[in-house]
Amino acid sequence: MKNNPVIAMLVTVSLIMTKNVSFSQKANQIIPFDTGTRMGKLANGFTYYIRRNLTPEKKAVFYLINKVGSVLETEKQQGLAHLLEHMAFNGTVHFPKTEIINYLQNKGVRIGADVNAYTDFNETVFQLPIPINDKKLFKNAFYIIRDWAQGITLEDEEINKEKGVILAEMRQHSGAAQRIKAKTKPYLFNRSIYAQRPPLGKQEVIKSFKNEDLRSFYQDWYRPDLQAIVIAGDININEVEDMIVAIFSNLKNPSERKIRPQFTIPLDGKNQFVTVTDPEVPTTQVEITIKHPRNELKTRDDFRRNLLRKLFNTMATNRINELLAQDKVPFLAANVNIGKFVANLDAFVSRMNCDGERLENALKAYWIELMKIKKYGFTRYELQKAKTALLSGIELNYKERDKRPSENYAKECLAHFLEGIATPGQGYEMQMYKTMIPEITAEEIQLEIVNKYLTQQNRDIIIVCNTSQKHTLPNEQQFLNWLKQIEQKPLDKYLGTKPVRLVLMNNLPPPGRIIAEQSLEDIGIRELILANGIKILLKPTNFKEDQIVFRGFSLGGLSIVNDLDFYEGRLAADLVNMSGVANHSPLELENILVGKNLNVTPYIEDISQGIEGTSTKKDLETALQLVYLYLTSPRKDSTTFTHLKNQIKLTNHFSKTIPTQIFQDTIQAVMGNYHFRKMKMPESRIDALNLDKILKIYKDRFADVSGMNFILTGSFNVDSVKPLLIKYLGAIPALHRHETIRNLRHKYPSGRISKKIAKGNEPKAIVFLSYSGSFDYHIKNILQMRALSNILKTRLITKLREDQGGIYTADVSLIANKLPSGQYNYAINFVCAPKNTEALILLVNAEIINLKEHGPSIDEINKYISTEKGIWSSLLISNDFWRDYITGKLMYGEKLKFPEVGRIEKELSIESQKDTAIRFFSNQNYVKLVLVPESGK
């Protein structure tokens, strides 16, 4: 049965469009469903959403949404909703065993990166994006979804294998965050079912459940009246609808249909207080959660309330950031947000981090700010700023509406199916923003948001601190007294900073000029040389309606900075970036940039320094002004410097107690051959950091732009950006000192190194293996090496995860550098049970030996080639890709030409991969590092 509500909706929408004036009177009317999406329901209750959308071209995304999650599990089924999600990839009616994975990989669809799934309290969602030029694949995608809906075979053998993977996934997620969550959620979820049914489930149940319990869960709940399919992309709506009717009409509801309960978290008005200690948390955190019923987002009133909340969030965040920028603020970080919580609830959540020894001071200073908001609200200027920022973001989004990815439409349908969240379409939404935002006053926000959300009931106070600072924790009465002391104090009204003159640059420098110009036709680039030496590469594109990305860089970087000043050099760009610019403080700069869509960031890396960012067409001039100012007038800000120093001190101090951090530091030290430039700054050095020296180094790094390449790609017209480039980039002074890289002769460690680090108590091991060496950097090598790392990764996941159930995932990464000298490093990572460490490492080695002796199979090679094709098709339409690609070519002094997309297809063979494995996985330089718990188990 087809159900077509489109026409009815067209009528509603057109009526509204013509009656702009009466918007506010019709405040509480229901927001209509987007007319561009066809929604319908089959006779068996199966819902469908179909959306035609051409970004990206020739692709479509399929979702299967089940209103089924961990809250529906019985005691004996804890964790089975999630296990069932995994089983969808381990045998279905049309695709036995692991055929789905195999089939999709052959079609270039990546597992994890493309096809994916998740299980939550109330839902299980499968996502399958595919290319649509292959007719058979397109049809099969329907059958894969159909199989997931009611055709997962759940064979005993496959279930047993998957148990290990689930346990490995639990192990991967275990750690401080997990431990703290386990202790706090009974309070946050008010002891409801949500506290007892974490989606990952319970280890004991996973080890011992009966397969029948899994099958009955599938039969009870995977049924058409709780399911929906979403298909968005480059498709024909009628054709897709016909296929849905043909393929999904025979889904059956069970003869005895269980009622699907709607579980809620009860609000009883009570306040709760809880403290938690853990040996691995670096700072003390106070989290205040005030729970409220969900704002449902179905009517125009709901939409308006949501807008009020957004504005509140922006203003409160700005207020706190302002405080954080001041001298002597006693806390390290803080944030405030009103948003979605869990199930039927929303929440006001505020977090403050501080040094535990200063908890009382920090909390009071923080609470004063919240109480000022509560008492006096926000100023008109704060509201005006927040509105400007919100509107400009939304306008930019609206401009890109024709280039909106299909994924976004699919997510909207998901929210509509699960929670009835209104999705009226971009035009209608824009109308609501335009009408409602100007009407909103500070008083309305006070009345509707501050007074209603910052309340004194349903409030949970959670304090988490490092076990070593347990003595600093207050009890509930003490803590409440601290709050009360602030609440009873007369508070000064917040006046805020007066808006300064909002001009970034007063005196424009004399412009430069172009001394040479040429076109690189093959790659669509116009090249300009400015008189100061900057070489500009312009690549206009139409991938987006309004996006420009840029990067200017030159060689040198930290390699030029002498050893004594190295730590100052390493911090320089970050500090300058946080310190405002020219004579504008960070706060003034933020005021100047309100409502502008741009960002500009200077950086200094090992062998280069540069500045990069993004902007819209309209804001390009401001972005270039910022480039000019960051390169010529960095600002000295001792307050920011002190804050940064304190942050580094505190994290350095506690990271010595965090096992994963210790392990990470060890990897860096070993791989950097214990050279001080590759390691963390010693604690003793932090106090000796010198602000003047930092600025001096920064200025020196950017004193000479004569060797700079400046790349600009995106939606611009070459002739219209030229005057701006001459005006700002052309005006930057240059020294023509012909700087290049200093070769510090760093090498990866040679020989065979093996280390075991025993830290922490979590029963998990982390393995790091590395093969490295010197090599001849050549694109021919790089293509083969990259293919090999992908093939090895897929193989390790197949062997160690699918066959052995020993890991959740494995990573194989490749670093290959040409400068200052050709060096490469293959690093392999995975998490496993401590007792399996050696056996799994042996398996990894066996796979490497196998690749050296036999190379990969033809099937593996074909899968890699298909994947590459898919990746290229999305890279070639990305401005970021082009910026990075051109950067790489210029940095390595290679000829600029169009990427050789099909080359790997011609050069990849069993033999070439075998050779690559023999050359680059030699046993000469091998590092094996393992983190295990102190108990060894």
Ligand SMILES: [Zn+2]
């Ligand atoms: Zn999982």
